[in-house]
Amino acid sequence: MTKPLLEVEDLRVRFHLRTGTVEAVRGVSFQLGRERLGIVGESGSGKSQTGRAILGLTPPPGEVLAKRLTFDGIDLLTASKRTLRTLRGGRISMVMQDPKYSLNPVMTIGEQIIEAYQAHVKASRAEAHDRALAMLEAVKMRDPGRVFALYPHEVSGGMGQRAMIAMMLVTEPDLLIADEPTSALDVTVSMEILRILDEFVSERGMGLIFISHDLKLVSSFCNRVLVMYAGRVVEELEAKHLREAKHPYTQGLMRCLPTLADDVHPLPTLNRDPSWAL
Amino acid sequence: MAGAPSLSQPSGWRAWLLSPEPGSRWQARLGRFYLGWRSFTRNPLAVMGLGVVVLLILVAIFADFIAPYSPVIGGDLRTQRLLPPSETYWFGTDDQARDIFSRVIYGSRITLWVIVLVALIATPIGLLVGTVAGYLGGWVDTVLMRITDIFLAFPRLILALAFVAALGPGIENAVIAIAITSWPPYARIARAETLTIRNSDFIAAVKLQGASTPRIILGHVVPLCLSSLIVRVTLDMAGIILTAAGLGFLGLGAQPPMPEWGAMVATGRNYLIDQWWVAAMPGLAIFVVSLGFNLLGDGLRDVLDPKAAK
Amino acid sequence: MLDIQNLQVIFGTGRLQVQAVKNASFHVEAGESYGLVGESGSGKSTVLRAICGLAPISGGHVRVDGKEVTTPRGKAFYRTIQMVFQDPYASLHPRHTVDRTLSEPLAIHGVKDAETRILQALREVGLGPSFRFRYPHQLSGGQRQRIAIARALILRPKVLLLDEPTSALDASVQAEVLNLLEDLRHKMGLTYILVSHDLAVVAHLCQRLLVMRNGESIEETTSAALRSGQASNSYTQSLIEASQGFSRDAPQPASSLAT
Incomplete structure (x- = not known):
């Protein structure tokens, strides 16, 4: 892999509301090759807004800023509407949560x-x-x-x-952004959907950004995982090394899920440290 | 949404109103009202509409003090008939030598009376029919909605005309006729709203607490239908005023010498070419008040029914 | 405590008839926590709704404390059995404050000391009195679900029907709510019936469970058996595998799973 497919540097998404400015994404940077990248976070972590910003689908009062946001050498921030339209749905596609x-x-x-x-x-x-x-x-x-x-x-x-x-x-497309593509589906069905996506990535060399709240699913499916919290990436790690996560938030997320493997009562809960959001 | 909002902290009574942890029922309710008021006042046209409506109410209350002359007893028929607007008669005088300004002022009482009565009669009927039909479904729904359809099938003014013709002309009968003809759309709206909420979990939850059907309808369904209905009734006010004026114009509403705006326009019709003010002044009053209610309704919709505003 | 035999639920009539539950039987002891597992369309939620009267019982028996339930259910029934819904955003009335939501059941059943009961209920679910006059939109998802639990418990029922109580919540909030539910059960000696699509959640909260598919019970098993990976039925086995996350090694034929 010589040149990354997608380069994101210091991506910020701001919403100017009457009550003030809210920054949903605060300086996210990553690079994506022809691989599976997972973005994990809880609701409000800015994971979906990150995916939307790449496609230029940030809803109206929002503003997207970045030091660098390029797809295959094309600057997505300065590109004309026309270029964006041909890219969108052509070379970059997006699958949303609910097909309905x-x-x-x-x-x-x-x-x-x-x-x-x-x-x-x-x-x-x-x-x-x-x-x-x-x-x-x-x-x-x-x-x-x-x-x-x-x-x-x-x-x-x-x-x-x-x-x-x-x-x-x-x-x-060269890049697919899948925003919670399986959350509305049954487990057995979602496994099939993932298998289909998996094939497209491995056989056609497509890049995939998989956005989900499900850490377990993402880590079993993706190569790399970005963990987001309060609009920032708190940790980036190889999926197979998830167990050795350093950030207390990632560790907490891992532990608070009940599993079939072990029986912990009560479940450890996540104590949110305000410093994570700084 | 995460991230630090750069919001300057409000202080004093505002902080109290906007408190995320209200300390009492009243504080919670007032806080909610204040938020609504804030988004209402963001729309200058709506505030203007509210201003017109408040003005109408004030004028109706203080008509005795505002009006310089009697609305019923005219002046000298030889010298004071059909005078154009002047400093003594702001809106001019009519064919009975009565001051039109005073008549318009007193007419506001009749208009307000009609509006309030129609709203008080039609809204509860429509609300009750609609929510009961929507919530119970089945044959109750079928029967109630077919009755509604029958009323909806006739143009409002024609139906009102028929009722007035049967009941006899007069302002009370006009009000009854208008009320009877205006509830069906409200029933439709209330039913549509009810259908969307009757299967929701919070209704199921209160059912599981053993609540009776009237309790569910009145305590849980009606409050949710009320806001869209208030918006609709406010928007309809203009139509109600026009219908009342129309009945007055046709001689089926208020009877002379009552200073009803529609009836005043009707008399002015005879002098339209040479003495335009006789018809124009009450017509202007009808126009301003109708517009006021429409603007108010639009503003209320933005506050109470954000879905419909889009 | 609760005995369900050959339960059938049929919606609609004629050509539009849907048999949501074809045959389900299980027995729950007092103080037990019982799970119903299945995918969408398995009829697991419908079983709960049939027990509490939100869905019709078209065949079979539902017995509470040995007594057949009556339709419509009486007030005494609702003091015995209460339910918590899946979506905390839909189960609270948007125009009612927490106070109103919690006082409604007390008013319906003519309970006197509403004031103290409301404050106590809030305390039980780990919320302070400062939450009392808030509207649902001023609460987070987890807080809303706590209010929903408080509402269900305020009449002091013996049985709580839990319909996917945590599936709309974030993972960290789910852990808190699961802990709260477990805690409450021990303190109040409650009986739970938990419906979920998530095997791990059911195994965490329940001792015994019933796997359902297409309106029929597939097999009754224990969470201990699930944990050790023992399942006599191939469908249960596939659910266990799917719950472990995505696996590239064992591609299953698509047709065996999709229905």
Whole structure:
């Protein structure tokens, strides 16, 4: 890996509200190659805002600042709207938590994948159609032909999320940002979804940012993990070395989860040190 | 959201109102009210609307002191008929040689009376029908909503006309007619709101405490429907004023010599070309008050019903 | 304490009929903590709702203290059994202060010393009197769930039905709420029925549990057996594996799991 795919340096996301300015992300820096990077944190840690800022999807009163925010050499902060549009959905894609809200309810799944494809790739309708079918097959949809003609409300949560992933990956992006892609799904289904994402990363060399609150899941799935707290990265470590985490917050997060392996009563709780947020 | 908000700490009574740990029921309620008031006053048009409505109320209360002449007894019919606006008669005089300004001032009482009565009759009926239908569902819902549909099927003014025709002309009957014709939309709104909350967990929780159905509807469902209904009623006030004026204009509302604005416009119609002020002045009053209620309703919606404002 | 036999729950009629619970039976002793585990659509939450009357009992028996429950449930029933819901953001009335939320059950059941009971309930769930007049939007998720627990306990019930009480909370807050629930059970001698999709949470709080799938009970087992990885049923086994996190080594055929 010579050049990182995504470089983020001192990323800040600010929201100017009537009551004052709130900084949701406060100086996050990381680099991403063609690998799986996990961003873990509890609600309000700024993990989702980090993912959104990269894609330029920060909601209106928000302001994104960074010393450096480049994707494959393209500066995402100064790039024109046009460039951003072609990048977004083309070379960078995002999968959200709940497929129910991310899919258009009045379009069939197949149509949506075709539309996503034709928005970025010049292709005939027939080509796009074949491509969409192939994509549905790639995400392990049984009977892709039937799913193609279904509307989002006619499929289960797991199928919907697979359709969403098919739509996001049909343009073969270099980078996928997955924001809690499996939190709304059952465990067994989410394992399948992860397996599909895993294949895309290892076979097509895609970069993946996996945002989740689930430390256990992230550490078993990703290569590297960023632990965020109050808008900052408090610790960055290799997933396999998670057990040797140094920061008390990471340690606390690890310990406070009940596990099948050991039976601790009462569970250790997390004493938040105000200095972590400084 | 994390991060240090750079908020200057409020002091004194403000801090007390905005306290995150209210010490009493009243402090909690006032704090909530204050927050609403703050977001309301951010909208200058809404404040203007509130100003108009407050002005209407003040004028109605103090009509006896404000009005320079009697609204009913005219002056000398030979010399004081249909005089244009002047320093003695600010809005001019009408065909009975009465001061129009005084009549408009006293007319505010009738308008306010109509508004208050309609609101007091129509809102509770609509609220009750809607929440009961929405919460109970089944055949109760079907029956109540079909009745609502029947009322909704007629244009409001036509239905009011029919009622007044049956009950006999007069301001009280006009009020009853308007109230009867204006509750169905409120019932619809209340029902729609109820449907979204009747399956929520907090309703299930209070059911599990053994609460009776009336208790759930009145104590838990109604408060949540009330805010969107208040907004709607306020916005409807303009329409109610116009309907009342319309009935007055057609001679079915207030009877002469009552200084009702709509009836005044109706008499002014005969002199529209040469003595424009006879119709224009009460018309202006109707316009200003209707606009005031509309602006107020818009502002209230921003505060009470943030979803709809978007 | 609680005896469920061949419980069936059917929603709707005719073509729209859905059999949410086909057949579920279990028995919970007084003072025990019992778990119901399954994925979405397994009918585990519906079982809870059927017990407390939020869902119809279409077949089978629900007995509390040996007595068949009546429909509608009486006030005495609600003084015996209370429920805590999954989403603390949805289970508190948005326009009611904590005080109003907690005083409502006392008013319904005509309890006299409301003042002291409310303060005591707040203390029990680890919140001070300063929380009494707050609105739900002034509370964090964990604090809301504590209020929901306080509301359920204020009538001094014997059985608490817990429907995914921690799945909407952050991990660190989950630990606090689980500890609180365990603590309360020991202090008050409560009986719990806990519904969760998270095996680790159920194993932490319960001794015995029932695995459900598609409205039917798959197997009854103990948390000790879960911990040692023993499960006679392959579905339970796959749940145990999935709860360990993602694994690249053992790719399972997709069709065996997705339904």
